[in-house]
Amino acid sequence: MKRFNSILCVVDPEESSDTAIIQAVRIANDHQADITFASVVRPARSLRGFHRSKEEYDRDFDALAEKKRPAIENRVAAIAPSMKANVEIYSGIGFIQIIKSVLNKQHDLVIKCAEDTDWVDRLFGSEDMHLLRKCPCPVLMLKPDQRDSFRNILATVDVGDDSSELDDGRVQERLNKEVLAYSVALCIPELTEIYVGSAWEAYAEDFYRYGVFSQLPEDKVDLYVAQVRRECSDNLEILVREMGDMLGKDAVQYLQPRTYLVKGKPSKEIPLMAEKYGIDLIVMGTVGRIGVPGLIIGNTAESILEQVKCSVLAIKPEGFETPVV
Incomplete structure (x- = not known):
């Protein structure tokens, strides 16, 4: 039977990612797989003008990104108390950083909640479609309320x-x-x-x-x-x-x-x-x-x-x- 060994779960602590965490933990338990929880911070050009140097901007941006780590760890702990969360924070364009992680770390499944788009129109947003089109390993794109x-x-x-x-x-x-x-x-x-x-x-x-x-x-x-x-x-x-x-x-x-x-x-x-x-x-x-x-x-x-x-x-x-x- 096909088995998953390494799962990459994409989360955003500023939005509800509980569905992705719940499904990732469930599948990991079923397959005895490892999970990496990843979040991507996209650089904002508008912030550069408020800093006197690139070094100052990079320092503040890194501090902002690292704030995500404890937020993700807390959400994982609330859902799976016995799990020690392995968290990675990336900087750049979301789907590109996720695919690079798949290539570098040899993940064999990506799990992500669909973007919050107009449900009457379509479920998957542009970032999701990029990931579905271009990710080399299977991608489980979840409807946000699919927790069971x-x-x-x-x-x-x-x-x-x-x-x-x-x-x-x-x-x-x-x-x-x-x-x-x-x-x-x-x-x-x-x-x-x-x-x-x-x-x-x-x-x-x-x-x-x-x-x-x-x-x-x-x-x-x-x-x-x-x-x-x-x-x-x-x-x-x-x-x-x-x-x-x-x-x-x-x-x-x-x-x-x-x-x-x-x-x-x-x-x-x-x-x-x-x-x-x-x-x-x-x-x-x-x-x-x-x-x-x-x-x-x-x-x-x-x-x-x-x-x-x-x-x-x-x-x-x-x-x-x-x-x-």
């Missing part, structure tokens, strides 16, 4: 054939298995319901059905669409069966994952699925261009992240390179 254990987890997979044709290494296939492995890692300790969901489309169906230049009879189009659906359904069954081989039959029988295959665009159907089944955590892969820094998240994943109103665990594919150095 997750009740319903949706593992989103892509079982169509189109994605596998785009890469020789079958990145999507491996990413699907990673999504399932991470979902199970979070499900088993907490008796969580797991849903395995996928959306499918028959390529160019609208052209064949309604296109002016299409000569394909309606019954042939129906056969084509039915064949695509059958292939996607078979692929989903195979993936869940391989999940049993990978994680153990006992684990899969214990979890009894429910599979859902819906027709439509994933960017539309996955958020609807999450709402329909009361999902409080989506586990998803973010596929873009592999091995090319900066081209790091697919349009579908981006669209889903902008729509969902629940917590998300975002996983990068093997071969991903962060543009942050």
Whole structure:
């Protein structure tokens, strides 16, 4: 089973970070993982004019940053009295410093509360999206009130054939298995319901059905669409069966994952699925261009992240390179 060893929990003592601390402590206990609590202080240019020298500014800024340390230690102590908090204070742009810490300290999970944005519009703010796009390790971005254990987890997979044709290494296939492995890692300790969901489309169906230049009879189009659906359904069954081989039959029988295959665009159907089944955590892969820094998240994943109103665990594919150095 997939295990976490080193968790980086991002906190801000000036805002409520209790959700992130609670979830980090819970997951660390489940996986016997280490936790580092990190906070980032962003330099303010407006303060420089009030200081006579750079040395004076740096001294005051360092003192301001270090005030965060006891505040974080106190919050951790209130939530987990037996834990001695390992606290790191960074200076700079938030998501960049967090990613640099991941690279330097080899953290394998980042946990953070989503920014306080307009909930009617979208859950994740700009800093969150940068982190979700560019962090090389999995990022658990939490809905601010998600303090209890997750009740319903949706593992989103892509079982169509189109994605596998785009890469020789079958990145999507491996990413699907990673999504399932991470979902199970979070499900088993907490008796969580797991849903395995996928959306499918028959390529160019609208052209064949309604296109002016299409000569394909309606019954042939129906056969084509039915064949695509059958292939996607078979692929989903195979993936869940391989999940049993990978994680153990006992684990899969214990979890009894429910599979859902819906027709439509994933960017539309996955958020609807999450709402329909009361999902409080989506586990998803973010596929873009592999091995090319900066081209790091697919349009579908981006669209889903902008729509969902629940917590998300975002996983990068093997071969991903962060543009942050």
